[in-house]
Each structure stands twice: as C-alpha cells, then as structure tokens.
Amino acid sequence: MTGSDIIFYLLATLCVVFALLSVTTRQIFRAAIYLLFTLIGIAGIYFWLQYEFIAAVQIVVYVGGIVVLIIFSIFLTQQTGEQLPKQKLDRKIFAALAVFAGFALTMVQIYQHTFFETDEMAITPTVENIGKKMLAVDSGGYALPFEVISILLLAALIGCIVIALRTKTESK
Amino acid sequence: MQPGLYHILFLSTALFFIGVYGFLTRRNLITMLMSIELILNSVNLNFIAFNKYLWPNQMDGLFFTLFIIAIAAAEAAVAIAIIINLYRSHNSIDVENAEDLKY
Numbered sequence: 001m002t003g004s005d006i007i008f009y010l011l012a013t014l015c016v017v018f019a020l021l022s023v024t025t026r027q028i029f030r031a032a033i034y035l036l037f038t039l040i041g042i043a044g045i046y047f048w049l050q051y052e053f054i055a056a057v058q059i060v061v062y063v064g065g066i067v068v069l070i071i072f073s074i075f076l077t078q079q080t081g082e083q084l085p086k087q088k089l090d091r092k093i094f095a096a097l098a099v100f101a102g103f104a105l106t107m108v109q110i111y112q113h114t115f116f117e118t119d120e121m122a123i124t125p126t127v128e129n130i131g132k133k134m135l136a137v138d139s140g141g142y143a144l145p146f147e148v149i150s151i152l153l154l155a156a157l158i159g160c161i162v163i164a165l166r167t168k169t170e171s172k
Numbered sequence: 173m174q175p176g177l178y179h180i181l182f183l184s185t186a187l188f189f190i191g192v193y194g195f196l197t198r199r200n201l202i203t204m205l206m207s208i209e210l211i212l213n214s215v216n217l218n219f220i221a222f223n224k225y226l227w228p229n230q231m232d233g234l235f236f237t238l239f240i241i242a243i244a245a246a247e248a249a250v251a252i253a254i255i256i257n258l259y260r261s262h263n264s265i266d267v268e269n270a271e272d273l274k275y
Contacts, residue, residue, distance in 0.1 A: 001173075005174060008175040009175070016186050016187065016190070022206060023193055023197070023203075035209065038213070046220060049220060049221070051234065054216075062209070062241070065248075069248055070206065070248070091197060096193065098196070102189055103186065106185050115225070117226050120229035121229055122229060123231060125234055130238075134235070134238075142235050149239055156247075156250050159250055163253040164253055
C-alpha cells in the first residue's frame, strides 16, 4: 500500500463520515460545517485524480460560494442554539432501509458490470486544453452549452432579485 | 489494494445514498438543500471517475462536471432566495408548514 493509496482512503473516509454527520446532526449550523468538510474532501479526491482545475472550481464555487450562502441563510432563518425537532423513528427506519437497499442494489450492479477502457492517447486536463475545448464551435466543442449556462446564470440572478423584491413592494 | 474506478464508484454511491437519506428524513428546507448538494457532488465524482479511468482521450465528463457545478450554484441561490422569502411570510422553513403553497 503506497502513500497515494493511503491518502485516497483517508479522503474517502473523511467524505463519508462527515456526510453522515451532516445528515444526522440536529444542530443545523454544525450540519453546514460538516457539509463543508465533505466538499473539501471531494475536492481533495479531485486533486488525487489529478483534475486540478475541477478541484479548484469545487473549492471556489462550493466551499467559497454555496456553503457561505447556506450559512448566511441559516443566520437569517434560525434562532441560534436551537436544535432541529426530533424526527419520527419510523420515518428514520424506513428511510434507512430504503437507502440501504438502494445502496446494496447499486453496488451489486456495479460489481457485476465490466467496464471497458479505451486504448487511445489520454488528454491531460490542463487549463489550456479545457479552455480550447470550452470555446470550440466545431463538433465536440462546448461553446453552445457555455452560452446556455451564461443565460441560465443571468436568469437565476434576475429571478433572485425578483423574488427578493416582491414582498417589499407588496408591504408598502 | 490499489484504488481504482470501483473504489470511487463505491464512494460516490455512498455519498448519493447518504444524501437521499438526508432528503427523506429532514424536514427543514435548508438541510434538504444540503442533501441535494451532496447528491450533486456524488454525480460529479462519478463523471470525473468515468472520464479519468474509461475515456481519458476525451474531456466530456469534465465538462459535464463543470456545467453541473454552475447549475448547482444557480439552483442554490434561487432556492435560498425562495427559502428566505418563505421564512418572511411563514416565520418557519419547515416543509410541513409550507403546505398552503398548494392552494
């Protein structure tokens, strides 16, 4: 077992343990912090796979953006120190059973399936290659989805403003 | 044992079903949103693993991951705007109290 393998197992354990804590803790602020550690662990796995650009994007967007947004919304909507109400035991048991059955079924399917690798030359996912492919307009290029995503982000921006404004104008 | 595709698929399946468990048991909108983030992350991990181990000659998985991250960011922003608006009108972000949205 080499050092690289040990790092992978450490990161994977970190991800799973903190994800479990995040969905089971009754303090919502702690859930957000545990989610933060899970996301950092996934970014570490991207680094381990040598997809450095995706790892950087993961850290910038998820850790720097979404988790901060979630923490702010917790501050705005939650009383500090208040715990989430206890869930009904039967709901927990049925959810755990369904999840475990789904997990077992998926793992059986994955281990029975044989994956075929290609023999062609690998492209290293450097920022240069990603940028060229992202803006390519020939077949296999991603210029059109890139534009669609920019429209989506603009729509989300305007949508957020509209949602945030509505109650203010009604109350006046 | 050398970690490979199967190990990463195991990890992403585990994360996916942990997210589903959170989605089924939680009744607070923000924690449900966190579970959705976990599910989306497991999907990203799958795309990257398939790209790395099965089709290293293409970068399609990588681009799908990038676009999913962008969509997840937009989705989280809109969801949190809705949640805060719901909190303003109902003083609670529990899904049981949001039932009158139906009518």
